[in-house]
Amino acid sequence: xxxxxxxxxNWHILEACNYDCYFCYAKxxxxxxxxxDYAEILRELSTLKGARIDxxxxxxxxxxxxxxxxxxxxxxxxxxxxxxxxxxxMGLCPSFISNGALLTDDFIRAFGPxxxxxxFSIDSFDAGRNRNIGRQDxxxxxxxxxxxxxxxxxxxxxxxxxxxxxxTVVCRENVDEDLSAGLRELRPDRWKALRVIPIHGAExxxxxxxxxxxxxxxxxxxxxxxxxxxxxxxxxxxxxxxxEGCFYQRDGNGYLSSAPVVQVGAAGALRGVEFxxxxxxxxx
Numbered sequence: 001x002x003x004x005x006x007x008x009x010n011w012h013i014l015e016a017c018n019y020d021c022y023f024c025y026a027k028x029x030x031x032x033x034x035x036x037d038y039a040e041i042l043r044e045l046s047t048l049k050g051a052r053i054d055x056x057x058x059x060x061x062x063x064x065x066x067x068x069x070x071x072x073x074x075x076x077x078x079x080x081x082x083x084x085x086x087x088x089x090m091g092l093c094p095s096f097i098s099n100g101a102l103l104t105d106d107f108i109r110a111f112g113p114x115x116x117x118x119x120f121s122i123d124s125f126d127a128g129r130n131r132n133i134g135r136q137d138x139x140x141x142x143x144x145x146x147x148x149x150x151x152x153x154x155x156x157x158x159x160x161x162x163x164x165x166x167x168t169v170v171c172r173e174n175v176d177e178d179l180s181a182g183l184r185e186l187r188p189d190r191w192k193a194l195r196v197i198p199i200h201g202a203e204x205x206x207x208x209x210x211x212x213x214x215x216x217x218x219x220x221x222x223x224x225x226x227x228x229x230x231x232x233x234x235x236x237x238x239x240x241x242x243x244e245g246c247f248y249q250r251d252g253n254g255y256l257s258s259a260p261v262v263q264v265g266a267a268g269a270l271r272g273v274e275f276x277x278x279x280x281x282x283x284x
Contacts, residue, residue: 001052002277006093007062009045010070011241013038013080017072019099020134021123022205023169023196034077034243037262039086041245042067044266046090053267055275066093066116075102081111088114097121097167099135100143105154112159119165120148124174125182132173145182152186163189166224170215171196172205180222188224195230197250237279239270247273 013034017024035041045065053060067087074080074096087094095117112118124130125145136142155162166188168179183191193216198206207215216228242248247258247269258269 001059001061002281003061004063004277004281006064006066007048007053007060007239007280008066008068008095009239009241010068010097012070012072012243013074013077013083014072014243016076017099018076018101018137019073020136020138021121021169022134023171034079034083035245035262037245038079038083041241041261041266042083042087042090042092044261046087046092048266048270049091051267054271055273055277056271057274058277060275060277064093065091066095068117068119069094069096071098073099073102075107081107084111084114093117095119097165100148100151101137101141103151105150108151108154109158112155112162115159115162117163117165118155119167120151121167121169122148122179123169123171124177125179126174126177129173129177133171145185148186152188165190165192167192167194169194169196170207170212172207175207175211175215178218180219183219183222183224190227191219191222191224192227192229193219195228236274237276239273239275239280249274 045067048062049065050061050063053062069080069083075098077083080096084094084096093116094114096115097119098121100120121135123133123135127142130136130142131140152164155164164186166183166186168174168191170193195212196206212228212230216226219226236249240248241261242255242257245261247261248255258272261269
């Protein structure tokens with residue numbers, strides 16, 4: 001039995017995104033939509049807090065359950081604010097990961113105090129590199145560095161308890177970039193550098209071991225707690241829900257899915273999930 005302070009469940013509530021990053025792994029089918037049963041799914045997930053969770057090869061008890069709303073781009077979902085509020089009321093710790101383009105100041109003021117972690121996908125501070133990655137909308141618009149600085153400042157003003165996090169996918173386009181100056185200005189509490197996964201169009205655009213190591217070395221003095229993740233570190237160490245509320249894992253270029261949470265409950269759905277809890281715990 002492994003006891004951990006917090007277990008994170010990443011709910012990819014929809015596939016749709018206003019950006020087109022070539023390495024995105026959130027591919028569930030073009031018609032995937034946020035489950036209309038989300039209130040029932042949230043209730044089920046809330047029962048996992050403090051309970052014994054039996055995975056396929058290990059049992060875990062978590063003091064807290066953090067529910068991370070992801071996508072696609074979660075801010076395309078009109079019910080996101082309501083889902084965050086309901087999750088908070090049920091004792092879950094809501095968080096999100098976003099490209100930041102659709103996040104408004106009004107949303108931060110209304111929901112910021114309920115959000116445990118506000119995560120942002122930032123691969124580069126260079127417009128050309130972001131364009132080559134696909135990190136822009138269909139009109140070529142990107143989130144500027146100044147806008148990210150405004151977002152971070154407003155969160156610190158209205159919700160100082162919210163952890164601010166940056167996720168960077170280290171890929172062919174940014175592997176030689178130095179993000180240190182921008183990171184020093186934004187001052188994230190946590191920065192995760194993830195080596196690009198060679199699937200869904202990224203097969204020919206991976207990076208070598210030495211390149212990834214050099215990128216990490218270049219940023220060894222960057223602010224915040226830096227968490228590097230190679231492909232092997234991600235294998236079976238994330239708990240992910242698809243839009244319909246089934247736990248899933250990547251299997252080659254495809255996915256393995258559990259039974260729906262609304263049919264068998266959260267604990268029942270997790271019994272058939274292989275989860276590397278030790279690797280997960282090492283990130284925290």
